[in-house]
Amino acid sequence: MGSGHYIWAIFFFASLCSASLANNAKINFREKEKKVLDQILGAGKYDARIRPSGINGTDGPAVVRVNIYIRSISKIDDVTMEYSVQLTFREQWTDERLKFDDIQGRLKYLTLTEANRVWMPDLFFSNEKEGHFHNIIMPNVYIRIFPNGSVLYSIRISLTLACPMNLKLYPLDRQICSLRMASYGWTTNDLVFLWKEGDPVQVVKNLHLPRFTLEKFLTDYCNSKTNTGEYSCLKVDLLFKREFSYYLIQIYIPCCMLVIVSWVSFWLDQGAVPARVSLGVTTLLTMATQTSGINASLPPVSYTKAIDVWTGVCLTFVFGALLEFALVNYASRSDIHKENLKKKRRDLEQASLDAASDLLDTDSNATFAMPLVRHPGDPMALEKLRQCEVHMQPPKRPNCCKTWLSKFPTRSKRIDVISRITFPLVFALFNLVYWSTYLFREEEDE
Structure with a gap:
């Protein structure tokens, strides 16, 4: 038992010694990191104002490789023509002044959180409107210095960028929004930006946009030349396709329904003036309100958009249905006037015939003196002559349209019947031309 206790005491003592040595090694290792930082960034040893040398230590321009990771795109605004994006921005370059001993591979890199300790490229976003860094809980930025002098700078930023749009095909359009990055003060003789080889731009997998894809x-x-020299520039073109289902439900189908509702007026009785007027005015005002609401969500541009053509034609159809009732009302009053004239004429003819019959009945002695041959102005003779002329004329081919329209005696009724067929056919033809034109133009623009 004594020897056993002795062995366990030795084992416990050895464990304590190994743990103490490991902790001392860690402490010494962190102290070595501090010594390395003091060695390469100490006072009088490194000047952050001087740019690094070129490739292989030459006097050529410093090469900075860039890659970005798009985390989210929050909105794409058609009115202000801008979009907001949150991204992780990374730059990598080589500064031979920052080389250090990696302690046989144990020191992989040094991490800094103060960007002013080393030289930084003066990159800016040329189409930026607003932007800010993220500082919760700590500033989302780091700098890694590798043993070979390579420097990696990473930061998370949110930007609102300008995106000029062409809305001629709205809402069947595609938009290209760019992200431009350029040097502000260093020309291409001193600084050159290059995209990182392989995969310079990454996009989060579950990226969702409300109205775009x-x-x-x-x-x-996109290098640019100015009076002060040529400056290096990088750009990313993001191609967005507008989701059409939203506009189909919110704009196109309601407009079609308003146009079809305005056609109900053609099936109402021509004497129902209050019903037809209220229906036409209501649909016209609703269509005008719909059009103004659509235009309020778009910038005032000098060209005609696809949605303008649609709403304009739909508004024209609704207004045409209202004008059709005005024409029907006028034709109805004209038909009533003609019917009254015909009735008066028939009454006059009937009165003259009755007067002649009374005269013949009272003057029976004059019957033998009537000539056997009728006078040319005699109605019976004219009727027989007309029948002979009709039989002598060649038979005409029956006209289907005239035969069908002859079923409706009044002109006002004929206008309603023709409108029931003409308006839907013309609207269907317009839809065929509209969709074929803009859908094919969309494919050509691709």
Whole structure:
């Protein structure tokens, strides 16, 4: 038992010694990191105002490779023509003044949170309207210095960027919004920006936009020349496709329903003036309100948009239905006037025939003196002559339209019947031309 206690005491003592040595090693390792930082960034040893040398230590321009990670796109505003994006922005370059000993691979990199300790590229976003950094809970920024002198700068930022839009095909359009990054003070002789090889732009997988879909993105260069020199520039073109289902439900289907409701007036009796007037005025005002609401959500542009063509034609159809009732009302009053004239004429003819019959009955002695041949103005003779002319004329081919319209004796009724067929046919033809034109133009613009 004594020897057993002795062995356990030795084992416990050895464990304490190994733990103490490990803690001392960690402490010494962190102290070595501090010594390395003091060695490369100490006072009088590194000047952050001087840019790094070029590739392989030459006097050429410093090369900075850029890549971004798009975390979210919150909105795309058609009125102000801008969009908001949150991204992680990364830059990587080589500064040979920051080389250090990695202690046989144990020191992979040094981490800093103060960007002013090392030289930084003067990159800015040329189409930025607003922007801010994220400082909750700590500033979302870090700088990593690798043993070979490579520097990685990463920061999370939110930006509101300008996006000029062409709304001629709205809402069947696609928009290209750019993200431009350029050097502000260093020319291409001193600083060059390049996209990181491989995958320079990454997008979060579950990116959701309310009215758009991000179809694809393209990286390119946009170097600019000014009076002060040529400056390096990078850009990302984001291609957004507008979701049409929202506009189909909110605009196109309601407009179609208003146009169809205005056609109900053609089926109402021509004497129902209050019903037809109220229906026409109500649909016209509703369509005008719908049009003004659509225009309120868009900027005032000098060209005609696809939605303007649609709402304009729908408004024209509704207004045409109201004018059709005005024409029917006028034709109805004209038909009543003609019917009254015909009735008066028939009454006069009947009165003259009755007077002639009375005269013949009272003067029976004059019957033998009547000539056997009728006078040319005699109504019976004219009727027989007209019948002979009709039989002598060649038979005409029956006209289907005239035969069908002859079923409706009044002109006002004929106008209503023709409108029942003409308005839907013309509106269907307009839909065919509208959708084929803008959908094909959309494919051509792609």
